[in-house]
Amino acid sequence: MSNEEPKGLKAWLLTTDHKKIAILYLYTAAVFFIVALLLAVLMRTELLTSDKLIFGPKLYNVFFTIHGAAMVLFWMIPVLLGFFANYLIPLMIGARDVAFPRLNSLSYWFYAASGVIAVLGLLLPGRLDIGWTGYPPYSITTEANTALYIFAVHLLGASSIGGAVNFITTIITMRAPGMTWGRLNLAVWGFFGAFIIQLIGVPVLAAAVTLLLFDRYLGTNFYDAAQGGSPVLYQHLFWFYAHPAVYVVALPVFGIVSEIISTFSRKKVFGYTSMVVAIMIITVLGFETWIHHLYVAGVANWSRVIFMWATILIGVPTGIKIFNWLATLHKGSIRLTTPMLYALGFISLFTIGGVTGIANGLLGFDIHVHDTHWVVAHFHYVLALSMTMLCIGGVYFWFPKMTGRMYNENMGKLAFWITLLGSLVAFMPHFKLGLDGIPRRYWSIPEVYSSMMIISTIFSYIAIAGFILAIYNLIVSAINGEKAGDNPWRAKSLEWSIPSPPPFYNFEKIPVIEEGPYEYGKPGS
Amino acid sequence: MYRFVITATTSMAVLFFIFFLTVAEAVDPAESWQKHYNLWFIISIIIWLTVTVPLVYFVFRYKKKREDEDGAYIEGSTFLEITWTGIPIIITIVLGVQSWALFNQYRKVPQDAYEVRVEGFQYGYEMIYSEGIKTLNELRVPVGPVKLSMISKDVIHNFAIPKYKVREDMIPGRMTYQWFLAKEPGEHMVYCAELCGPGHSQMLAKVIVMEKNDFNSWVESYKIESSALSPEERGKNLVKNLGCTSCHSLDGEEIAGASFKGYYGGASILEDGSTVTVDDAYIEESIKNPKAKVVKGYDPFMQPYSLPDEDIKAITAYLKTLK
Numbered sequence: 001m002s003n004e005e006p007k008g009l010k011a012w013l014l015t016t017d018h019k020k021i022a023i024l025y026l027y028t029a030a031v032f033f034i035v036a037l038l039l040a041v042l043m044r045t046e047l048l049t050s051d052k053l054i055f056g057p058k059l060y061n062v063f064f065t066i067h068g069a070a071m072v073l074f075w076m077i078p079v080l081l082g083f084f085a086n087y088l089i090p091l092m093i094g095a096r097d098v099a100f101p102r103l104n105s106l107s108y109w110f111y112a113a114s115g116v117i118a119v120l121g122l123l124l125p126g127r128l129d130i131g132w133t134g135y136p137p138y139s140i141t142t143e144a145n146t147a148l149y150i151f152a153v154h155l156l157g158a159s160s161i162g163g164a165v166n167f168i169t170t171i172i173t174m175r176a177p178g179m180t181w182g183r184l185n186l187a188v189w190g191f192f193g194a195f196i197i198q199l200i201g202v203p204v205l206a207a208a209v210t211l212l213l214f215d216r217y218l219g220t221n222f223y224d225a226a227q228g229g230s231p232v233l234y235q236h237l238f239w240f241y242a243h244p245a246v247y248v249v250a251l252p253v254f255g256i257v258s259e260i261i262s263t264f265s266r267k268k269v270f271g272y273t274s275m276v277v278a279i280m281i282i283t284v285l286g287f288e289t290w291i292h293h294l295y296v297a298g299v300a301n302w303s304r305v306i307f308m309w310a311t312i313l314i315g316v317p318t319g320i321k322i323f324n325w326l327a328t329l330h331k332g333s334i335r336l337t338t339p340m341l342y343a344l345g346f347i348s349l350f351t352i353g354g355v356t357g358i359a360n361g362l363l364g365f366d367i368h369v370h371d372t373h374w375v376v377a378h379f380h381y382v383l384a385l386s387m388t389m390l391c392i393g394g395v396y397f398w399f400p401k402m403t404g405r406m407y408n409e410n411m412g413k414l415a416f417w418i419t420l421l422g423s424l425v426a427f428m429p430h431f432k433l434g435l436d437g438i439p440r441r442y443w444s445i446p447e448v449y450s451s452m453m454i455i456s457t458i459f460s461y462i463a464i465a466g467f468i469l470a471i472y473n474l475i476v477s478a479i480n481g482e483k484a485g486d487n488p489w490r491a492k493s494l495e496w497s498i499p500s501p502p503p504f505y506n507f508e509k510i511p512v513i514e515e516g517p518y519e520y521g522k523p524g525s
Numbered sequence: 526m527y528r529f530v531i532t533a534t535t536s537m538a539v540l541f542f543i544f545f546l547t548v549a550e551a552v553d554p555a556e557s558w559q560k561h562y563n564l565w566f567i568i569s570i571i572i573w574l575t576v577t578v579p580l581v582y583f584v585f586r587y588k589k590k591r592e593d594e595d596g597a598y599i600e601g602s603t604f605l606e607i608t609w610t611g612i613p614i615i616i617t618i619v620l621g622v623q624s625w626a627l628f629n630q631y632r633k634v635p636q637d638a639y640e641v642r643v644e645g646f647q648y649g650y651e652m653i654y655s656e657g658i659k660t661l662n663e664l665r666v667p668v669g670p671v672k673l674s675m676i677s678k679d680v681i682h683n684f685a686i687p688k689y690k691v692r693e694d695m696i697p698g699r700m701t702y703q704w705f706l707a708k709e710p711g712e713h714m715v716y717c718a719e720l721c722g723p724g725h726s727q728m729l730a731k732v733i734v735m736e737k738n739d740f741n742s743w744v745e746s747y748k749i750e751s752s753a754l755s756p757e758e759r760g761k762n763l764v765k766n767l768g769c770t771s772c773h774s775l776d777g778e779e780i781a782g783a784s785f786k787g788y789y790g791g792a793s794i795l796e797d798g799s800t801v802t803v804d805d806a807y808i809e810e811s812i813k814n815p816k817a818k819v820v821k822g823y824d825p826f827m828q829p830y831s832l833p834d835e836d837i838k839a840i841t842a843y844l845k846t847l848k
């Protein structure tokens with residue numbers, strides 16, 4: 001391996017260095033995030049009145065389709081499994097790069113191309129209006145260009161499978177001497193679980209959309225009831241991946257929360273083993289819950305009952321993680337930096353999303369709120385807003401490592417409080433709408449709710465303003481922030497033991513690991 | 526360990542007590558749903574407080590005092606970890622059993638339910654009664670249990686009645702069902718809760734619950750009345766009930782298609798630049814096969830309707846009246 005770091009634009013575009021690829025992922029995901037936020041602004045503005053305000057039903061359907069797809073497929077998953085995993089895994093396990101650096105680069109380019117194709121669905125004629133779920137028969141009979149979405153999903157799938165193979169191999173085979181499984185960072189464990197889910201789930205999603213492609217363009221009839229097919233089959237295949245996909249997002253997030261809380265409480269993560277076991281239980285159990293998306297889709301009664309049990313039981317390992325975090329704070333030495341605020345803010349939003357998620361999982365409960373705004377509120381709390389906030393917190397946390405500079409702490413905190421305020425309030429009215437049975441994906445909400453809709457819109461704007469301010473702070477600080485030093489947090493995890501920004505080869509000498517990453521305040525050391 | 530056993534058994538006892546209180550033999554799923562919700566709500570508030578109160582407290586109580594101070598060195602605690610695994614498991618079981626019982630109520634249709642067949646289409650519902658009556662977007666039922674047997678004619682739809690807290694998808698090629706207890710006369714909204722196209726938010730209907738006698742006389746009068754309407758009046762009902770107005774306004778506003786106001790007798794410019802006069806033949810063609818002549822400036826997403834000739838004539842007659 002050459003120790004000379006290549007420079008210039010070409011070096012970035014052709015890079016196989018995991019840190020550069022990670023940063024490419026971050027930039028690209030951020031662009032899709034902002035596009036999706038813009039669509040959210042447009043949707044929330046349209047929802048201000050029950051009549052048509054700016055664009056009406058057709059574009060509303062297009063906007064939530066692209067908003068949902070971009071947020072889940074091109075922002076949340078890539079920022080976690082593209083950016084964080086890429087940047088952190090080699091540094092945390094003591095490796096110089098990933099197992100297959102060129103495959104890594106290919107994964108990135110497939111992802112970027114796929115995202116661009118999906119966003120074209122917003123601009124080209126035959127705009128995608130099928131929802132990010134793309135259920136047939138509507139996705140077959142609509143005039144929209146379903147092929148575009150299918151093609152994007154295929155490319156993204158290839159990218160995800162490549163990434164999963166790459167990182168699972170890396171974690172298993174490239175750990176530094178002494179980096180036992182019991183000394184891995186919880187973030188690495190989270191990534192590990194997430195990649196296993198990707199490896200098993202993504203091929204099934206690819207199958208689902210491939211059959212859709214054949215049905216629509218080649219006249220097959222897998223999903224055509226008139227010809228002996230079943231439209232509900234698609235829903236099974238789709239959710240077999242798409243439900244576990246929320247754990248693809250959640251597991252790394254849980255890991256990152258543990259890193260941040262431990263560092264800023266200067267205290268070992270409470271119950272390391274149960275944290276790992278919880279991650280693994282969620283990885284496995286996550287595949288047994290998909291029918292909760294089909295609770296009212298006419299499937300067999302007994303199957304709904306079985307899947308209810310698996311769904312609500314996932315609350316238990318999730319609860320373990322939350323209580324372990326609380327116990328980590330107990331008797332710590334807590335510093336409320338920006339990343340720490342994001343981690344704590346995450347817990348508070350996530351708990352709201354968690355208890356309402358139990359409600360969705362409860363079969364009898366869900367029959368009244370399925371596919372209503374209750375669900376919209378639930379997943380914006382549990383996943384969308386909370387986990388996005390945590391990702392931003394994570395970027396702040398490793399920002400000094402990546403750039404060698406410090407971000408502006410006051411502006412960081414201000415942005416956090418703005419986002420938290422906006423996020424807490426913005427989706428509360430949607431719970432009420434859901435309890436009253438108003439379905440989701442309605443461009444026009446009945447007149448009686450207009451004051452609630454105005455509140456929701458205003459606080460959505462506030463939340464979004466907070467996101468933008470947080471991003472602005474990062475950009476400005478990357479250019480002229482103060483020098484941060486190699487380990488401004490005095491953290492004990494391996495990635496902080498090397499210079500900031502890390503050299504091209506990461507570790508001058510492959511380190512020999514003697515203790516776990518969270519040994520703060522260990523007696524006698 | 527001793528302390529744990531005590532905690533676990535008392536909390537289990539308390540929760541089961543609440544549980545038996547709330548699953549009292551209600552036969553109305555909508556009522557049981559409310560009880561289920563109440564239990565869930567209490568538990569959720571407790572969980573939320575159990576998380577946020579210590580969170581905020583610890584942040585203030587254990588604020589860093591010296592720059593280089595470390596927290597206490599604690600690896601974990603088996604007792605605590607078993608506690609916060611065990612109690613959630615118990616809560617999960619209690620809520621799950623109650624939800625399961627509720628679900629059984631939802632799925633077990635009473636013997637004496639009045640049955641109506643409902644067919645969903647883009648964008649509306651056709652109700653087919655055993656008396657040989659059909660209505661559009663209006664479900665009339667007598668007081669008492671009602672069973673809906675549902676199917677879709679095109680894409681997947683859903684039939685949700687928030688008042689009775691029921692919903693189930695309508696799927697092409699497969700019958701699904703649901704039932705509810707219509708307790709008192711009244712009118713309630715029906716929504717489609719499955720994305721089915723640009724008209725999804727306008728796919729609305731009503732349930733009209735009537736006293737048994739009123740319902741019977743409605744059944745009797747229905748046939749006489751519908752044949753007595755003039756073509757214009759029938760056309761007006763059709764345009765409303767078939768869902769045309771979710772895309773074509775009656776007041777000049779542009780929704781997805783052209784407005785019907787002042788439409789008949791005017792001219793439409795087609796995709797290829799040619800012009801057609803809006804007359805009986807063109808309207809008939811546009812309804813039966815909208816894609817044959819696509820109007821410039823609109824996306825061709827109107828679905829073909831196969832209506833009997835007299836219905837198309839009635840619609841045309843009605844459109845003529847919209848000056």
Ligand code: HEM
Pocket residue numbers: 040041043044064065067068069071072076131132133376380383384385388426440441442443460461463464
């Ligand atoms: C403050 C920021 C946000 C606002 C104001 C917002 C607003 C909305 C609105 C109005 C809808 C449409 C609801 C409906 O009519 O059914 C929606 C749907 C959705 N949002 Fe967001 N959103 C935000 C952030 C996010 C984020 C960060 C994610 C990331 C995962 C996300 C994921 C989704 C998804 C998956 C859907 C469903 C799309 C579909 O129904 O196909 N949102 N959002």
Ligand SMILES: [Cu+2]
Pocket residue numbers: 242243244289290292293
């Ligand atoms: Cu799910």
Ligand SMILES: [Cu+2]
Pocket residue numbers: 682683717718719720721722724725726728
């Ligand atoms: Cu619909």
